[in-house]
Amino acid sequence: MEYCVSDGQDEKIGRNEMKLQIRKAMSISFIVIFATICIAIPAAAAEFEQSDAGLTVFEMPELDIQKTYVYNTTYDYFVPSRIGHEAVLYWGEKDGDNYLSLIDKLNGGEITNYGMDVENEDITLRKLYDWNGSVIFMDLEFEPESLFIDYPLWVGKTWDRDEVNFSGYVWVGAPDPVFVSASTYGFASIISEEYITVPAGTVHCMLLETIMYSRMGENKQKIWLMENGFFAKRQLYHDGIFKEELVLKPVKARVEIKPETLNLHSKGKFTAFIELPYGFDVADIDLTTIECEGAQAIAGHVVDNKLIVKFNTYDIVDVATGNTALLTITGKFDDGILFEGFDTISVRVK
Missing domain, CATH: 2.60.40.10 (Immunoglobulins)
Incomplete structure (x- = not known):
């Protein structure tokens, strides 16, 4: 089954049914996209410096190969059975010029493809793949790739996440996945510099807030980035409703x-x-x-x-x-x- 979401007219045959399926697919896809968009950030020796004005600056991290961090799932709106279980992050494998991040969750997981623009100090999002059990829940690609983090970082910095298209397949409970094609845009900002306490200890972080808009609503993430480029905590919201939280374990x-x-x-x-x-x-x-x-x-x-x-x-x-x-x-x-x-x-x- 394929449906294409666009600004043009819908096909006349099955128009109402198609709109209902599209809305369902888009709702799930957008929520899942922003639930997974920040699972991993390239890790390594991210330096932090003190600027001439006394402002702390996190520089773009150098890449480490194959690093593992473990998170506790403290809340999961979509899969409550995952609460209290570990989510294991494996970072570092390369596929061409993509950097792969695998999150191994209870009965499923996520693979994210990131791009690294070292010259411009940018981290971009290219592909997302999500599964639950034997079901492929999402398989999406961004064109052009979506700007995710614009290094260096300091409190008060903001950047636009320009409009990009994404397309691919999303499972919505029907026997066959649904094809979706749409666009999304937003912005990101560094809200504060904090020392937060998680099971892995008290760590120095920058709080990154990223908000993305679509016809399906607002998706927001709050991401506590550590100096080494990984996150200590991440929270996900959709239209103001709390959806998921991961916190770093020792x-x-x-x-x-x-x-x-x-x-x-x-x-x-x-x-x-x-x-x-x-x-x-x-x-x-x-x-x-x-x-x-x-x-x-x-x-x-x-x-x-x-x-x-x-x-x-x-x-x-x-x-x-x-x-x-x-x-x-x-x-x-x-x-x-x-x-x-x-x-x-x-x-x-x-």
Whole structure:
């Protein structure tokens, strides 16, 4: 089934039915478009500088390859079953001159194609693909590509998101997807500079607000951008109604603790071997922030991309004894983002 939304006249045959289907398709497509349009922003070492006027500036990030962040879905109007579940962001794979972002959600996910204009310091939106279970929910392409973020960023900066066309297929509950073709336009602005607290810690952000208009209404996003180019929190609204929220969780580390049996009355030491997901560097961890069940790290060094950390055994507090004691290692990166990891060992008191 194909319907084309345009400013021209509708086909005479089935006109009323077609309009109803188009409106349904457009409503879903616009909402989903702006639910996914900012799932990922190219990550890496985005610098922030202090201008001569004392204004903080976020420069366009340099690209990292294959980086992973985990978010908690705190609200989802369309798929309530996703609330409380993780949304895992995989960034960095390239397809030609496109940078791909994959969001792995409960029973579905999203793939977004971004363009990078390094000379003009722009990030643009090119394609969106969304699925839920075995259903392809959306497959859309923008022509020309839509300006998304116009670096560098500072509080008070605004830019237009000029009118662009998009077309493709949207599933609206019928056996076959519906073809849509329409246009959208809007603007974006940096509202404030904030330190916000999310499960991943208290992080330095610029609050980006982007608003897009269409014949189907107003779609707004509030995006708390971190200094490294990723977002710490994102909220979606449609015609003023709250639709979705994602918040950043701590980076998941792989932890191995030695020895595998600890005596809490011992005056000895134990060692934690910490590895991070691909794209993260253990050298960026602040050693002074690392803890294991109340015990502060007393020494640490890096070997073969592993951070090896020493603790005093007698500094551990409030740990259950037994053969399956779960010990948690936590710490912060230099930018304030938390990491955490776990290992199960035996704990004794004599």
